[in-house]
Amino acid sequence: MSRSVDVDVVVVGAGFAGIYATHLLRNSNGLSVRGFERGSDVGGTWFWNRYPGARCDAESIVYSYSFDDDIQQEWTWSERWATQPEILRYIGFVADRLGIRESYSFDTEVASISWDDEAGIWTTTTADGAHTTSRFVITAVGCLSASQVPGFKGLDDFAGEIYHTGSWPHEGVDFSGKRVAVIGTGSSGIQCIPMIAQQAEQVTVFQRTPNYTVPARNRSLGVDETALIKRIYPTLREKVRETPAGVIVKPPIGSVLDLSPEEARAELDRRWAQGGPTFVNAFTDTMTDRAANEITAEYVRERIRETVKDPRKAELLTPDNHPIGTKRICVDTDYYATYNRPNVDLIDVRSNPIERIGSRGPVVNGEEYPCDILVMATGFDAITGPLLRLGITGRDGWSLNEAWEEGGKSYLGLAVAGFPNLFTVTGPGSPSVLTNMIVSIEQHVEWISELLSTMEREGIQRIEAAPEAQSEWVDRVNAIADQTLYPETASWYMGANIPGKPRVFMPFAGGIDNYREICRQVAASGYEGFLTADGTASTSPKAFATATIA
Incomplete structure (x- = not known):
């Protein structure tokens, strides 16, 4: 059974992910979209985080959209590390150019999102009691919004x-x-x-x-530098997509354990002087070998002791209970x-x-x-927290909170077994917070757009992650994390900052470059690992492809 819907797609959130999803699905897929945003305007994380000193930790020239050359040529960043007000102005500029606000209801909080399996539709209910039905729901609530x-x-x-x-x-x-x-x-x-x-x-x-914190070494971007960046933007963007973190980074010079202390110190000095988080990427083994990690960590500790004059304060500020970068x-x-x-x-x-x-x-x-x-x-209650606050209920009345009692589980960070036609931009199990978020957002939104085009072309009414594929993906995410030092630390990557939250390493630590290729292969294989139904004869999903991960 099927019935008409109010819109094709509901998008929750009007930050970077929501804006791009709304734009692409309207203009490329030709779908009707209704967005909901609890803030009074676009901006997402940058709408709410207005505290003094708020800046991005990815360089401004790459912490921006790449999908529209006119936008990246017209907008000019003023500093290496953009401030919150400048980022918010940029988001507003893009929203104006794309006419995004006309698709959104602002000052509107989502109270629940419920799936009707017989009808094959989602009903999104807002805090004021209004209901909106749709075939698809895309959550674009960000990883750090709860x-x-x-x-x-x-x-x-x-x-x-x-x-x-x-x-x-x-x-x-x-x-x-x-x-x-x-x-x-x-x-x-x-x-x-x-x-x-x-x-x-x-x-x-x-x-x-x-x-651990490293100096930003912020500076203004000059006219000539900006002109050069704009000339090479296509090449620059392509290079960024091929990096593990989606940022411009000087490659590591090798294993620190193979270098002399003088060589290691010289490289750390150079990167400290340059500034920025890629300081941690000086060597190939910093995140996989505890002895190697300790060399970089001790360098930062020495800098703290040099800077802070009061020995008591210096000692308190010196990290000693977790590897640097974890x-x-x-x-x-x-x-x-x-x-x-x-x-x-x-x-x-x-x-x-x-x-x-x-x-x-x-x-x-x-x-x-x-x-x-x-x-x-x-x-924040990171990554899973924003999603669990939406009151999502899938097939057979199964809530997302129940599905994630043991931690966030998904397939590719994009779809959850038991929740048809629901897509989570930068969800648990994707590179997300270990990368430049804009690069990860664009990759997810474009992949979802291509999937919806395939469904339309082939007459597929619903799609969801196969339980076996989801389980294998979760195992793969954990196996990659276990090859690093990440699991040694009680961090918000693990949910350790939230009392009672399951301790599970949530991001995919294999790099956005490798992850992009995995997603490409899944699509090329006919969306391997997903289940579909045509929506006409049966409400039970049938296998669209084998539920395995290449």
Whole structure:
């Protein structure tokens, strides 16, 4: 049985992924699209993360769309590492050029997405009770959009102002003359602490785990440099797609264990001076061999001790409980030097956790630290969190939360067994957060678009991941991760920052270049690993191809 639908496709989210999906499916596939976005405008992650110092850790010239040459020729980036306001302006510029907003309902939160197996359609229900039916649903909610606020006792009793970096006030926050407590020293904390310290009377940082961070070495992009980049953009984009992380990177010079200490030090010096996260890619064995990793890690520790004058602070800021690179490497501007300021203090909450939030501030080891403003730089329920908050229910009333009780499982990070015609852009099991997200987004959206074209051409009504293929893919993702040092660390890649969340390494660590080829092979084989049904005689999927992974 089938019945008419309101639109062909519902897209959830209006960030980079949602904008491109909406554009491509409307203009290339000729489908009707309705988008839903809980924010008041486009931007996704960059709409919400407006905290002071927010920047991208991929260089601006490649953290941008490649699908439209007119757009990349017309837009000019001002800096090597773009700020949040500039990225948000860019997203708005693209949305204007493509007429994206006309397809979206803004200030609209999705409450549930439910599959009707008999009719073969999805019903998306928004918080205001409105329903939209569609053949397909594409989630474009991003990997870092579900803010994590620890359940501190007494938080509601705090008399001051509370802000989370992942949901920052659009009007900004005035820290002048204020005592500020910052909880968390991950990427957002590392970026905002130096900026807040320049304005506040006093900043007290509460750190559980010190993280490795490398200097950004940000600079303006000159007119001649920009002109050159625009001339070579087609070649540059192609080269970027062929790299493991989707970024411009100097190749590693070999195994650090085969080099003399002087040679290794010289290469690390060069990369430290250059700046950026590719510092970690100096050697071929940094992420696979603990002894090799320790050479790069100790180099950063030495830099911390050189920079931070107070030995107590320097020791607290020195990471010692995880290999470098196994947590997302941070990129900073004057982060370590900020702790030399007389108005910045550092409190260790690993040995003595925060007991509660008092009316005047955080309480540690019986002492209350008074503050006027509390900044929660406490990160996100990453990758699976945004999807689990959508209330998705698939075949036989099976919820995504039930399907993922043991961790996020999907086929290629694109489809989930038991959830027909649902596609997850940069879902668990795809390269996503280990890469330049724009490169991964474009690859996913284009692959989905090609799949929908095939379904239309061949009269296929529904498609979903085969359970066997999904299981094999999950095993493959884990096997690749096990060849690296990633699983040794309790990181948000593993879901370790969320109490009760299953500890599963979620991204595909084999590189976007290899992953792209795998996806190409799956499509070329007739979408191997997927199940389909024509929607006319039976509601039970039948094998479209063998459910194995090449």
